[in-house]
Amino acid sequence: MARYNVKETESRWQQRWSEAGCFEVEADPGKPKYYVLEMFPYPSGRIHMGHVRNYTLGDVVARYKKAKGFNVLHPMGWDAFGLPAENAAIERGVHPAGWTRENIEAMREQLRGMGLSYDWRREVATCDPSYYRHEQKMFLDFLKAGLAYRKESWVNWDPVENTVLANEQVIDGRGWRSGALVEKRKLSQWFLRITHYAQDLLDALEGLERWPDKVRLMQHNWIGRSEGARVRFELVGRDDVLEIFTTRPDTLFGASFCAVSANHPLVAEFAEKDPALAAFVAECNRSSTSEADIETAEKKGYLTPLRVRHPFRDGVTLPVYVANFVLMEYGTGAIFGCPAHDQRDLDFARKYELPVIPVVLPPKADPAAFAVGDEAYVGPGTIYNSDFLDGMEVEAAKAAVAERLTAIGRGEGTITWRLRDWGVSRQRYWGCPIPIIHCESCGPVPVPEDQLPVTLPQDVDFDSPGNPLDRHPSWKHTTCPSCGADARRETDTFDTFFESSWYFARFADAQAETAFGRAEADYWLPVDQYIGGVEHAVLHLLYSRFFTRALRDCGYLGIAEPFAGLVTQGMVCHETYKGPDGKWLYPSEVAKGDGGATVTVDGGKPVTVGRVEKMSKSKRNTVDPANIIDAYGADTARLFMLSDSPPERDLEWTEAGVDGAWRYLNRLWRAITESDIALPPPGTPKPTELSPAAEQAWRACHKTILGVADAIERFRFNTAVAQIRELTNLLFALDGKGAGEAWVLRFGWETAVRLLAPMMPHVAEELWVRLGHTTMLAETPWPDADPALAEDETVTIAVQINGKLRATIEVAKDTGKDALIEQALGHPNVQKQLDGKQPRKVIAVPNKIVNLVA
RNA sequence: GCGGGCGUGGCGGAAUUGGUAGACGCGCCGGACUCAAAAUCCGGUUCUGGUGACAGAGUGUCGGUUCGAGUCCGACCGCCCGCACCA
Numbered sequence: 001m002a003r004y005n006v007k008e009t010e011s012r013w014q015q016r017w018s019e020a021g022c023f024e025v026e027a028d029p030g031k032p033k034y035y036v037l038e039m040f041p042y043p044s045g046r047i048h049m050g051h052v053r054n055y056t057l058g059d060v061v062a063r064y065k066k067a068k069g070f071n072v073l074h075p076m077g078w079d080a081f082g083l084p085a086e087n088a089a090i091e092r093g094v095h096p097a098g099w100t101r102e103n104i105e106a107m108r109e110q111l112r113g114m115g116l117s118y119d120w121r122r123e124v125a126t127c128d129p130s131y132y133r134h135e136q137k138m139f140l141d142f143l144k145a146g147l148a149y150r151k152e153s154w155v156n157w158d159p160v161e162n163t164v165l166a167n168e169q170v171i172d173g174r175g176w177r178s179g180a181l182v183e184k185r186k187l188s189q190w191f192l193r194i195t196h197y198a199q200d201l202l203d204a205l206e207g208l209e210r211w212p213d214k215v216r217l218m219q220h221n222w223i224g225r226s227e228g229a230r231v232r233f234e235l236v237g238r239d240d241v242l243e244i245f246t247t248r249p250d251t252l253f254g255a256s257f258c259a260v261s262a263n264h265p266l267v268a269e270f271a272e273k274d275p276a277l278a279a280f281v282a283e284c285n286r287s288s289t290s291e292a293d294i295e296t297a298e299k300k301g302y303l304t305p306l307r308v309r310h311p312f313r314d315g316v317t318l319p320v321y322v323a324n325f326v327l328m329e330y331g332t333g334a335i336f337g338c339p340a341h342d343q344r345d346l347d348f349a350r351k352y353e354l355p356v357i358p359v360v361l362p363p364k365a366d367p368a369a370f371a372v373g374d375e376a377y378v379g380p381g382t383i384y385n386s387d388f389l390d391g392m393e394v395e396a397a398k399a400a401v402a403e404r405l406t407a408i409g410r411g412e413g414t415i416t417w418r419l420r421d422w423g424v425s426r427q428r429y430w431g432c433p434i435p436i437i438h439c440e441s442c443g444p445v446p447v448p449e450d451q452l453p454v455t456l457p458q459d460v461d462f463d464s465p466g467n468p469l470d471r472h473p474s475w476k477h478t479t480c481p482s483c484g485a486d487a488r489r490e491t492d493t494f495d496t497f498f499e500s501s502w503y504f505a506r507f508a509d510a511q512a513e514t515a516f517g518r519a520e521a522d523y524w525l526p527v528d529q530y531i532g533g534v535e536h537a538v539l540h541l542l543y544s545r546f547f548t549r550a551l552r553d554c555g556y557l558g559i560a561e562p563f564a565g566l567v568t569q570g571m572v573c574h575e576t577y578k579g580p581d582g583k584w585l586y587p588s589e590v591a592k593g594d595g596g597a598t599v600t601v602d603g604g605k606p607v608t609v610g611r612v613e614k615m616s617k618s619k620r621n622t623v624d625p626a627n628i629i630d631a632y633g634a635d636t637a638r639l640f641m642l643s644d645s646p647p648e649r650d651l652e653w654t655e656a657g658v659d660g661a662w663r664y665l666n667r668l669w670r671a672i673t674e675s676d677i678a679l680p681p682p683g684t685p686k687p688t689e690l691s692p693a694a695e696q697a698w699r700a701c702h703k704t705i706l707g708v709a710d711a712i713e714r715f716r717f718n719t720a721v722a723q724i725r726e727l728t729n730l731l732f733a734l735d736g737k738g739a740g741e742a743w744v745l746r747f748g749w750e751t752a753v754r755l756l757a758p759m760m761p762h763v764a765e766e767l768w769v770r771l772g773h774t775t776m777l778a779e780t781p782w783p784d785a786d787p788a789l790a791e792d793e794t795v796t797i798a799v800q801i802n803g804k805l806r807a808t809i810e811v812a813k814d815t816g817k818d819a820l821i822e823q824a825l826g827h828p829n830v831q832k833q834l835d836g837k838q839p840r841k842v843i844a845v846p847n848k849i850v851n852l853v854a
Numbered sequence: 855g856c857g858g859g860c861g862u863g864g865c866g867g868a869a870u871u872g873g874u875a876g877a878c879g880c881g882c883c884g885g886a887c888u889c890a891a892a893a894u895c896c897g898g899u900u901c902u903g904g905u906g907a908c909a910g911a912g913u914g915u916c917g918g919u920u921c922g923a924g925u926c927c928g929a930c931c932g933c934c935c936g937c938a939c940c941a
Binding site for chain 2 (some may be wrong): 019021039041042044079082083138143155156164165166167168169211214215217218221222224279289290291292294295296297329343344419420422423425426427428495496497500533534535536537539540571611613614643644645646648650651652654656657659660663664667668670684716719721722723724725726729796797798799800802803805807808819829840841843845848849852853
């Protein structure tokens with residue numbers, strides 16, 4: 001019998017599925033639907049192991065749900081706008097459009113080689129005007145609905161490249177390519193009013209029951225609702241006020257300073273007259289816009305000549321600092337500092353020698369002795385040193401302050417969100433043009449809908465600094481749709497999160513002339529199971545949730561939540577290797593030498609084996625899926641991806657593990673195709689007599705069918721594989737001689753092959769045919785199981801003495817407490833351990849345990 | 855810095871969610887087949903002691919709750935992810 005021919009078999013079945021249109025689906029209100037979606041990839045040129053893992057997980061679910069009778073939508077597309085295409089243009093002189101198109105072609109072929117059950121007719125590429133035209137319309141609708149607006153905000157500016165830099169392109173305060181010191185610059189940009197839905201986005205998290213708790217918690221914290229108060233401090237010697245936001249109005253009597261952001265309007269005024277202040281502001285503006293950098297940077301302040309009056313204490317004034325840790329984007333861009341009860345304020349106060357006045361007394365502390373040292377007290381307690389608040393608990397004091405502030409017109413209680421509106425403007429070429437025209441007299445005017453889409457010009461160059469759209473000789477010149485005067489197109493493009501915020505809806509009706517048909521969207525949405533990396537836990541998922549609400553309110557959709565179920569997969573990792581010269585080596589460049597040591601393939605030089613880390617080009621610890629699929633086939637790669645780790649955890653790719661998967665596939669192949677045991681024809685009724693081994697295997701089949709289904713439903717694919725291996729281990733051991741064994745072998749192999757079909761679809765189809773079937777497994781329902789047969793008749797009960805295992809007893813299922821205790825006490829080892837003594841207490845739990853307390 | 859997660863044999867992991875820790879696999883050891891090797895097949899494999907039945911220890915560390923803790927609570931240590939212009 002011929003060996004299993006991977007390449008021929010896999011491509012043949014891929015072709016058959018495609019020709020039969022197995023995975024092409026239409027909305028059918030008469031059938032229950034299931035929408036499986038994996039996060040679509042950026043077309044970087046080649047698929048990587050992260051993709052293989054993600055798409056294998058999705059494919060198992062899609063094929064399984066189809067076998068379970070669902071009308072399964074499983075689409076794939078390309079998140080095709082983004083920076084790497086522009087970088088390729090700059091570094092290699094290729095056009096982003098051509099580069100992207102070629103990458104898509106190459107990656108589509110790779111995905112096809114994995115045998116994924118996509119409805120390819122629904123493929124979309126977001127850089128295609130037939131896709132992005134719809135989001136231009138959406139943006140205009142958002143504008144009408146008041147969900148989009150324009151305001152100034154700060155960006156990282158590279159003065160040499162004349163371009164805005166992403167945080168990741170700023171390395172140690174310098175542009176990654178130019179090396180120039182990066183500055184902050186204020187630009188007028190478009191924003192989407194995600195904060196309009198802040199409360200709803202927060203509240204609705206509770207209803208997302210099939211989302212991981214950790215993702216819901218991360219979103220909860222990201223939205224960051226905080227109740228507090230605005231306080232308007234009168235500025236000494238001026239008519240205006242300084243408005244601050246605080247979450248701790250109860251500590252107002254402990255205030256010893258105010259601090260404002262370097263970009264606060266008040267600061268500009270003083271910086272003009274004070275070169276040192278101007279220098280400090282400039283320094284702040286040179287630092288990163290990233291929150292992580294701001295928070296970890298040394299806290300610095302600059303004392304202004306301004307002072308503010310304390311709202312409750314006549315004659316008391318506080319100094320005003322400019323501080324590098326106060327964000328203009330949060331609250332009012334100004335704070336008051338209470339060093340005794342906030343660590344950052346305390347550090348600041350110690351540095352600038354400001355008073356530290358405790359106003360919250362910890363429970364049971366002595367007011368005369370309590371003092372704050374290097375650690376601020378942030379716990380609960382009773383207010384003191386605080387006039388009318390004295391004796392109140394923290395929460396009551398917060399309310400009392402808000403009330404008093406309102407009464408004297410100096411502030412009020414308020415809610416602030418950490419969540420900021422979503423800035424969608426990007427000063428880049430390779431993105432969706434923002435459909436706006438700027439007119440000197442009319443201001444920003446929407447492009448009329450009949451002139452959509454606004455398409456990107458093809459003839460651009462990346463040779464000189466700045467945004468190619470802005471530099472283009474003619475593209476931006478147009479006339480005002482409103483007054484007809486000469487006008488200028490918006491040259492910014494959308495953030496690429498814009499495209500990914502609604503693609504799941506486009507897939508419901510990918511060929512539609514509109515964004516998508518309402519009936520199609522109503523049928524398919526929401527996505528029943530969404531699968532992708534944890535790195536998207538906050539931004540992409542939150543933006544999509546926002547977008548769905550905004551689309552609902554603009555009449556596109558009837559739902560608020562796009563993803564009913566979510567699984568976030570872990571990363572694919574690999575060992576790292578360094579050669580004698582200290583340079584990183586690819587796994588393909590090293591091998592196990594004679595003594596078991598790791599050496600270079602080329603020359604046998606010693607290799608240092610490093611830690612297991614996320615696969616990355618920089619550490620060269622990547623394995624190209626193309627090589628694996630070429631050598632072992634897609635089924636083996638898929639099986640290994642599923643069997644070694646649960647999806648949400650990191651997966652370590654090992655050559656040995658892949659070999660193991662490969663050996664299993666071949667073992668199964670040989671057992672079915674090369675066996676001497678003649679199996680009865682398909683459909684032969686079960687014989688009445690079964691040998692004990694046959695009976696056991698038969699029952700195991702039923703148990704495994706239920707167990708594997710349960711494991712797949714719960715995303716425990718590794719245990720699903722383990723259960724199938726247990727079953728096949730039983731089958732490998734049958735010699736076919738006992739009564740009914742040949743029949744059980746047929747039943748067992750058919751069961752195993754059907755259970756494996758979602759995971760290793762090609763070899764499963766091929767074995768199904770070898771077992772004498774003419775149907776396709778892709779169209780075959782999930783096997784039926786008899787729950788009664790899956791139940792064991794006896795259970796093993798652990799017998800403990802003082803919590804230590806001393807014996808096990810085998811009893812009939814559901815044996816009562818008294819019988820359990822009697823049997824346990826009768827066990828020789830138990831008697832030996834008890835040594836004639838009576839247990840003081842006996843705990844017996846049927847089907848589980850007996851614990852004797854001696 | 856803030857937020858989130860993870861930690862179990864030599865390794866990846868399993869454990870019906872408070873009830874026999876180590877399923878399944880990898881690796882290793884022993885055996886069969888072979889002139890030999892590879893492949894394959896069979897057996898063993900948490901650690902310590904014991905020929906053995908068994909006994910002791912054991913789920914990052916320390917403490918707690920419980921008849922019983924990998925699982926619950928508190929403190930700590932280590933590693934990983936996110937932090938708004940990477941996608």
